[in-house]
Amino acid sequence: xxxxxxxxxxxxxxEQLEALNSRNGLDLSREIDNLTEKLAEREKDTKEKxxxxxxxxxxxxxxxxxxxxxxxxxxxxFYPLHGDRLxxxxxxxxxxxxxxxxxxxxxxxxxxxxxxxxxxxxxxxMLRSEGYRKAQRLMKLAxxxxxxxxxxxxxxxxxxxxxxxxxxxxxxxxxxxxEMVSLEVPTVAAVIGEGGSGGxxxxxxxxxxxxxxxxIYSVISPEGCAAILWEDRDKAxxxxxxxxxTAGHAQDLGIIDEIIPEGGSxxxxxxxxxxxxxxxxxxxxxxxxxxxxxDQLLAKRRKKYRSIGSFKKVMKKEQS
Amino acid sequence: MxxxxxxxxxxxxxxDKEEKDEALWVxxxxxxxxxxxxxxxxxxxxxxxxxxxxxxxxxxxIKTLVDEGSFTDKTKRIESDDPLNFVDTQAYEERVExxxxxxxxxxxxxxxxxxxxVNPLVLAVMDFRFIGGSMGSVVGEQIVNGIERAVEEExxxxxVSSSGGARMQEGLLSLMQMVKTASARDLLSREKLPFISxxxxxxxxxxxxxxxxxxxxxxxxxxxxxxxxxxxVIEQTIGEDLPPDFQSSKFALDHGIxxxxxxxxxxxxxxxxxxxxx
Numbered sequence: 001x002x003x004x005x006x007x008x009x010x011x012x013x014x015e016q017l018e019a020l021n022s023r024n025g026l027d028l029s030r031e032i033d034n035l036t037e038k039l040a041e042r043e044k045d046t047k048e049k050x051x052x053x054x055x056x057x058x059x060x061x062x063x064x065x066x067x068x069x070x071x072x073x074x075x076x077x078f079y080p081l082h083g084d085r086l087x088x089x090x091x092x093x094x095x096x097x098x099x100x101x102x103x104x105x106x107x108x109x110x111x112x113x114x115x116x117x118x119x120x121x122x123x124x125x126m127l128r129s130e131g132y133r134k135a136q137r138l139m140k141l142a143x144x145x146x147x148x149x150x151x152x153x154x155x156x157x158x159x160x161x162x163x164x165x166x167x168x169x170x171x172x173x174x175x176x177x178x179e180m181v182s183l184e185v186p187t188v189a190a191v192i193g194e195g196g197s198g199g200x201x202x203x204x205x206x207x208x209x210x211x212x213x214x215x216i217y218s219v220i221s222p223e224g225c226a227a228i229l230w231e232d233r234d235k236a237x238x239x240x241x242x243x244x245x246t247a248g249h250a251q252d253l254g255i256i257d258e259i260i261p262e263g264g265s266x267x268x269x270x271x272x273x274x275x276x277x278x279x280x281x282x283x284x285x286x287x288x289x290x291x292x293x294x295d296q297l298l299a300k301r302r303k304k305y306r307s308i309g310s311f312k313k314v315m316k317k318e319q320s
Numbered sequence: 321m322x323x324x325x326x327x328x329x330x331x332x333x334x335x336d337k338e339e340k341d342e343a344l345w346v347x348x349x350x351x352x353x354x355x356x357x358x359x360x361x362x363x364x365x366x367x368x369x370x371x372x373x374x375x376x377x378x379x380x381x382i383k384t385l386v387d388e389g390s391f392t393d394k395t396k397r398i399e400s401d402d403p404l405n406f407v408d409t410q411a412y413e414e415r416v417e418x419x420x421x422x423x424x425x426x427x428x429x430x431x432x433x434x435x436x437x438v439n440p441l442v443l444a445v446m447d448f449r450f451i452g453g454s455m456g457s458v459v460g461e462q463i464v465n466g467i468e469r470a471v472e473e474e475x476x477x478x479x480v481s482s483s484g485g486a487r488m489q490e491g492l493l494s495l496m497q498m499v500k501t502a503s504a505r506d507l508l509s510r511e512k513l514p515f516i517s518x519x520x521x522x523x524x525x526x527x528x529x530x531x532x533x534x535x536x537x538x539x540x541x542x543x544x545x546x547x548x549x550x551x552x553v554i555e556q557t558i559g560e561d562l563p564p565d566f567q568s569s570k571f572a573l574d575h576g577i578x579x580x581x582x583x584x585x586x587x588x589x590x591x592x593x594x595x596x597x598x
Binding site for chain 2: 158159160161162164165166167168169170171173174175177178181182197198201202204205217218219220224225228229230239242243244245249250253255301302305306308309310311312313314
């Protein structure tokens with residue numbers, strides 16, 4: 001709102017100057033040009049910021065289709081597997097054996113749930129330690145039988161709970177990443193809504209990573225980032241822009257392989273078009289990956305993650 | 321020019337370097353006693369009065385661990401190029417420069433080759449002063465370089481973490497360092513080279529949820545903070561206060577998260593002892 005006020009003030013200033021300019025015969029055109037330029041810049045900034053924030057809201061839209069809908073639509077058959085074989089079953093992570101394009105695949109998907117009751121059961125997509133251990137179990141199972149692994153990412157982040165910490169949720173995320181990046185089967189990950197930090201990347205260390213057009217993928221939630229760096233949670237829109245968490249940015253940074261267009265003004269409006277596009281993309285990537293031998297696949301994946309990062313040479317300074 | 325300085329273990333002040341050196345006395349956060357700075361340095365930055373731990377810089381940490389004169393700095397000469405053009409209350413580029421000037425480091429980690437009681441190893445040590453020891457592209461790359469060096473020279477790899485997590489200012493690139501380091505870590509196992517992870521204050525979030533938790537042996541220094549989510553966030557989520565020892569070293573040991581809790585003074589002996597088994 002304050003941004004809008006600043007823009008309005010700038011517009012008024014320009015109007016006033018323009019009025020003075022013609023009335024008194026003074027040459028204020030330089031000042032007017034300066035202000036006009038400034039206004040244009042501010043407007044562009046504001047628009048960009050809104051665009052990023054719009055995406056955050058779209059990614060979190062209450063009617064946005066979740067993993068269950070996509071699995072229902074895409075899989076010819078799905079046999080869910082439950083439990084981490086130690087503590088329990090995490091409703092935020094659904095997974096199991098599925099038939100996809102006639103072949104058996106292992107599906108591992110984060111599940112936010114739809115209605116209130118379901119959302120509570122699935123803890124709004126926030127996994128506990130059990131969920132990550134379950135994911136690891138399914139990954140290993142897939143590897144044993146050489147099934148490709150498909151993951152769907154949709155989580156605000158791992159669950160910040162007392163028991164989660166007591167059960168080493170951080171260590172479980174680490175282990176999931178480590179298992180996934182070493183799998184000797186093709187892996188494809190799709191961010192379908194929110195890709196919330198470590199909790200998301202735990203099932204995202206894939207050969208190919210794709211994102212739906214209006215999904216987000218970020219190192220930290222915009223609110224969390226705003227609270228830490230701006231010391232003000234209300235600056236979340238600004239943080240969202242700074243974090244460059246949209247699919248477009250992720251592609252520019254070389255982190256993802258493809259942006260999947262959504263139907264209508266988003267998946268919540270046109271699920272079928274979105275799901276068909278996702279289907280097309282997943283099928284293509286899996287088909288391409290089937291061409292590689294196991295060791296080739298692994299070497300390629302390791303090379304890909306080895307090279308992620310952005311830095312420059314230090315020219316003069318000595319580390320003292 | 322203050323004669324006394326309240327130097328806390330939990331918080332790092334980015335004050336003028338010269339001024340800092342002028343302070344002769346520091347105040348211990350645990351017992352609030354004033355301690356002669358030189359005495360503190362001689363005592364591994366452990367309070368001689370109550371045994372409370374002060375922060376160690378990466379360099380100081382290395383000195384407490386390796387045989388004198390055995391350490392060669394192999395930190396790659398790289399620095400952040402601000403890939404996101406990130407600006408919060410300060411431009412990230414500026415923040416990095418300031419931290420470099422303050423610490424004399426390229427980024428939040430030093431990697432090198434050294435010996436601990438004649439056991440040769442590759443040692444990587446994080447420095448919390450540098451943007452909270454956070455892991456961005458540079459820290460990730462340095463860790464992977466260290467691992468690759470260890471593999472090349474057939475040496476064990478030891479990482480001493482002191483990090484708040486992934487570096488927010490590099491966005492997704494930081495998040496991906498979790499995968500990058502976890503992936504590189506497997507190289508060591510394949511060559512049957514041990515990876516010992518030492519968690520100090522703090523080892524949290526993206527670092528605890530990746531490379532630091534992937535050690536063959538995981539040691540916590542007494543007084544460490546070990547966990548994924550922050551205490552405040554958890555308290556807000558569950559609506560209750562957490563016990564004071566939550567996410568402490570002892571908590572981590574009690575919950576099977578680490579193999580042992582070690583005093584700062586005995587860390588060198590402990591590491592030498594473990595390395596001897598491999």
